[in-house]
Amino acid sequence: MTYVDDVASTLVAAAEDERAWGRAWHVPAAPALSVREVAGRACAAAGVPRPRLSTMPAPVLWLGGVFDPLARELRETQYQFRRPFVLDSSAATTMFGIEPTPVGEAIVETVGGLARRSGTRAAATPSAP
Structure with a gap:
């Protein structure tokens, strides 16, 4: 998971530094967490119950892709959700x-x-578990 403010900071830094031009940069990101762990932490921060999550078997996802364009796209990116998806952003951190x-x-x-945007009140505390 990559935090949007970190994306913005990296884009601005890369745009302002001519040495950065002409190459790709991985945005600095915290250590990889599972979707289940991120969802649990987000629910704790929002003060809502932990979600019940399950995986969709590949054949079911394939069949869903026959009828639904989003499911069709998920077939190609499901590897990102089935095991750790880790990248090395040390070059951007160093640069x-x-x-x-x-x-x-x-x-x-x-x-x-998100709570402010939707007009609800989240129970977010200064630090999520």
Whole structure:
């Protein structure tokens, strides 16, 4: 998971530094967590019950893709959800000095922002578990 503020910081830094031009950069990201762990932390920050999550078997996802374009696209990216999806962002951290936002802080800020946008009240605390 990559926090949107870290994406913005990296884009600005890469645009402002001519040494960055002409190559791809991985945005600094906190250590990889499972979707289940991120969902659990987000629910804790929002003060709602933990979700019941399950995986969709590949044949069911394939069949769904016959009828639904989103399911069809998920067939091609499901590997990102079935095992750790880790990338090396050390080059951007070294070049721009950008450290990833801690996961707990990113979740609290994201849940709070979504709650404000939807007009609900989240129980987000200064640090998510």
